[in-house]
Amino acid sequence: MTIKSLLDIGEDKDVALTAPARPAMSYAQLRAHIEAIGGQLAGKGLTAGDRVAIVLPNGPEMASAFLAVASYMSAAPLNPAYKQAEYEFYLEDLRPKRVIVGEGSTNPVIAAAAKLGIEVVEARVADNVPAGSFTLFDEQAAAWPASTEDEALVLHTSGTTSRPKVVPLLQKNILASARNIAASLELERADHCLNIMPLFHIHGLIAVLAASMGKGASVCCSAGFNALQFFDLAAQEKISWYSGVPTMHQAILLRAQRNPDVAKSLGLRFIRSSSASLPPAVFDALNAAFGCPVIEAYGMTEAAHQMTSNPLGKGRQKAGFVGIATNPEVCILDAEGTVQPQGSEGEVSIRGENVTPGYENNDAANASSFTNGWFRTGDQGYFDADGYLKITGRLKEIINRGGEKISPLEVDNVLMEHPAIQQVVTFAVEDKMLGEDVAAAVVLAEGASLSEAELKEYANAHLAKFKVPKHIRFLDEIPKGATGKLQRIGLAEKLGL
Secondary structure, three states: OOHHHHOOOOOOOOEEEEOOOOOOEEHHHHHHHHHHHHHHHHOOOOOOOOEEEEEOOOOHHHHHHHHHHHHHOEEEEOOOOOOHHHHHHHHHHHOOOEEEEEOOOOOOHHHHHHHHOOEEEEEEOOOOOOOOOOEOOOOOOOOOOOOOOOEEEEEEOOOOOOOOOEEEEEHHHHHHHHHHHHHHOOOOOOOEEEEOOOOOOHHHHHHHHHHHHOOOOEEEEOOOOOHHHHHHHHHHHOOOEEEEOHHHHHHHHHHHHHOHHHHHHOOOOEEEEOOOOOOHHHHHHHHHHHOOOEEEEEEEHHHOEEEEEOOOOOOOOOOOOOOEEOOOEEEEEOOOOOEOOOOOOEEEEEEOOOOOOOOOOOHHHHHHHEEOOEEEEEEEEEEOOOOOEEEEEEHHHOEEEOOEEEOHHHHHHHHOOOOOEEEEEEEEEEEOOOEEEEEEEEEEOOOOOOOHHHHHHHHHHHOOHHHOOOEEEEOOOOOEOOOOOEOOOOHHHHOOO
């Protein structure tokens, strides 16, 4: 099965994509659109294996462009907010045959592509056409869909600690992950998801878009996350679920707590969280505010997103745990590559059909990341007696305070229990005596007051002394990455610590 055949599942008349103030696109229209775009690109000589970069704003055209390109070639979606120098780096790394931009775009990717001799094409959207419909070229040629072993999607790792690595994902990787996610969420044809995730990121592309398409369900393609518009759009679209990162959930939760009847009236079947750890306090508050299961899942780009997920069903979710394995094999390895028994902490490692065949042109990264067929995620964790995975930290983020190893995630979760705190990120700072010490960036809840001394007193009552943050910075907003993740690595430098 491929992405092209995945899209054959939906009924012709059923809605596939919607967007605010746009006519909906049916599955019959989506299939016709994808064949047309495939033919238009084939008319310019592109075939399976060729890469096409996509630089479009979040919305239905971004969604349909990904599906169309990935059905015949390899899609390389890029963040529309990059600067020219960043585009030059990514385009030189990826070597796409074309770059798709919006009609009349002035995005700096155009200058970057011109500098590298890469052709740019505009996605032209006519008036009153279904959401996601556009034209690239007027001529078409016969196009042959990609096969199972062909590359479907290529992304870069975040590169917070090193040069970003190129992650190629095959058709079979995408399909396996979409199938696993749809099964764990028990998606049905009637489900309608509001996408608030950026579609240049694996979370939105696979967990929302591909998983929904594979069940003949539908997706509302918003222009991006806007907490102020969330409830109006969710009610208007009659959504059954949404997926986001913890910072998004926290912003939505603030408004839900002010309007409890509105939150409950949405009648959501479930809420999904992934891409960063969801604090247990937020898990509990979301559950109470919306009256539906909160499903925390664990994913990464190299696994085509999902590896584990909390199951659906009343009482089957564990706050602070990322759930059970959802078809890929998941184990805990020690430093030597030996599989550890249940309850033992080590590096979370995976293998399965959803896992990338390896980083592109990076033998050193592949040698350090793959051990006896297992892919090492770089995350530290353990399985409890029920088979639920607990992530205890990112190995590169662990704070080494004079030999004492501290998980910043553990400190985050304890401080988040304080009623005056809305967000917190714990991180390492350099220390002349200890090598590293503990620091925390804190955003207070609206109307709350809390001094550094009071927070340290609270931390001392709930944490071992060596885990208590030495440095505390109160901020209006904690720096976030492009996908809304709070940035732990590099935060000390940004805050001048």
